[in-house]
Amino acid sequence: MVGEKKWVPYVLLIPWLVGFIVFKVYPFISAFVMSLYEKRGRISTFVGLKNFKLIMDTSTYLGEEFVNSLKVTFIYVFVTVPLILIVSLLVAYLLSLKMKGVGFFRTAFYMPTVLGANVAVIILWRYIFEYNGLINSGLKLLGISPISFLGTAGGAMMSVVLLRVWQFGSTMLIFLNALVNVPETLYEAATIDGAGKFKQFMKVTIPMITPIILFNGVMRLVEAFQVFNGPMLITNGGPEGSTNVLNKLIYDIAFKGGDLNVGSAMSWVLFVIIMVFTVLIFRSSKYWVHYQD
């Protein structure tokens, strides 16, 4: 009887396992295999690393686009991730203070995350940043000339970054949980030692939550490298390719253009980049992450 019960967890795992194999492992491996082939009509030919060389060759349009997308993706990631960490940590800190009505604010700040980057939200975002949108209507009332947010490279990038930063709810909640778990005794000791609120935050709070900063940082980094919805629906990668992030280019090449082989090669480059950065962050963590044990 006891022996039979050992099977139960495995049976319960089957739905997840099947999903994981079918939708994760299989596409992951088959994408790599496809990246080594060239398909013309029904005929697939093994071409080794040709697709990888093709996307790295900046003398071609494809290579130029790929390098531009890499640049755009890096800008997006290295602006978005620090911003989202800073904003969510600061808001979490404010919400961790014992204030009246804090429950309302916790819910309010989490709402954008519930809404997500869905089509309705993105359309709303466009209405905010359009040339004759909400912000420019406000500026007009103040007598300020309108700004073409979506018509300039910097403005378009800013609008897609802000969309993601606006959805800081999950990151904030994780920070909030970490902040309330910092032992009160540490703050009491710091107060006795004469540390003010800012010093307590920098010398007590931050070091105590570094494992959570690491977790949030890695999660947001991986997620940011895979951004798609915002640049696709707000700017369609424009203007002039300034928000044409790598996932959008992969989508265009693989699905709109029908070249799954080159698209797969690009996906694998993206995977390697994410892996390298994740490993680097974990390697660096021994210098700045403090575990209580």
Place this chain on the structure above:
Amino acid sequence: MKKVVSVLLVLITVVVLSACGKKTADNEITFGWWGTSDRNVATYRAIELFEEKYPQYKVKGEQSTWNGYQQALNNKLNRGTEADVFQVNYNWIYSMYGKDYFMDITELGIDLSKYPTDEHKPLTVDGKVLGLSVSETGYIFYLNQKVYEDAGVSFEGDRIIPETWEELMVAGETIQAHNSSHYALGRLDAQQVAILMFSYLAQKTGKNVINENNQLNFTQAELVDGFNFISDLRSTGVLIPSNAIDTHIDGPTNPNWTQQKYGGILQWNTAISEYQNTLPSDANLVMAGMFQQASGESLGMYKKVSMAYAVSKRVEGSKEKQEAVKTFIEFMTTDPEAVAILGVDRGVSSNTDTQTALKAVSDADYSNSLEWKGHEVVQSMYNHQLEESINLYIHPYYEHNTFRAIYEGPIESFLLNNINATEAASRIISKFNAELKRIMED
């Protein structure tokens, strides 16, 4: 318990794998298309009628929006799950390796004699006709007459609609003087400006944008002339001065269009209803053809097959299925009742029987529609050009997804005022031929 696990695994595998592969009975036809709700409703009504007239057959419609249709079709072709009959763009015959995936429709025995002789030439690869032309199309100017009338635009006599570029620019200046936020045309995107510029250059040079050797046909100086012409249109109130001041990416729902600040659009004659449907009831959209260098000329009209019905190569495997598909396609394209239901939403067919059937419809004046009027202008201008030994048929790779960026990218930068005419022309020239060669060999 091991048995339970094994059974579960087998069941899950069966469920997962049953989603793959697609085989329907020989008397069942699947039909895939993209379209808006009007087209969907009309198509389903035609399918119902088909099933009434031919009770031995069943048709399953697979409707889709334009967005995502091409991606989904690419995937389906890769997996062999495409519909038996499906709507395609003419250039997909080439970019999707149609000769590997689409059946030669002449093997079905469909009568092509009612179409103009060359209608199916662009759909023919290695002697195989890979799609049945549904309609042909060309870029046509459509103007909102109310915008012009409100500004008091007038030309010779009672004529309001301009005929030449010069008259269009005069109209732009007048409209701007009347209201500085109104334009003779308004905002055109890079794709529309590209065809406008290539039409203008074709009028001046008699050349198609891509020559028989698959190379760019215009020189640097000619392209610079084209870009300078676009600048002229912007400085005279025809086009907005910079696309950065209107960042809407969807033309028909652009508030400046729906609020009648923009006086016109350059659009495929088969797709004008999208723009017509979003205008208020007091608007009056009229077909203005292609503006000319001088009055009386009739040049600069590019055309192509708008869309075609392709048949899955899978159908080759069954005579019964071929018969079913042939019956269905002939019904959809020539049956008078079906033609009356489908109207001109997919454009105007060049099939003479279809046109006769459309003209005979009593409760809808199809021949007076904007699509039909546009169709007639496209055909007459194109044929006139052929008499002048000018062939402006659109190259099958002109609209290729990645190739388009070669000319649309610099045009977009130019429209945003980020580069000048010389730089835009240089950027087009630098990669045009090499990239066209690459995608054609791919």
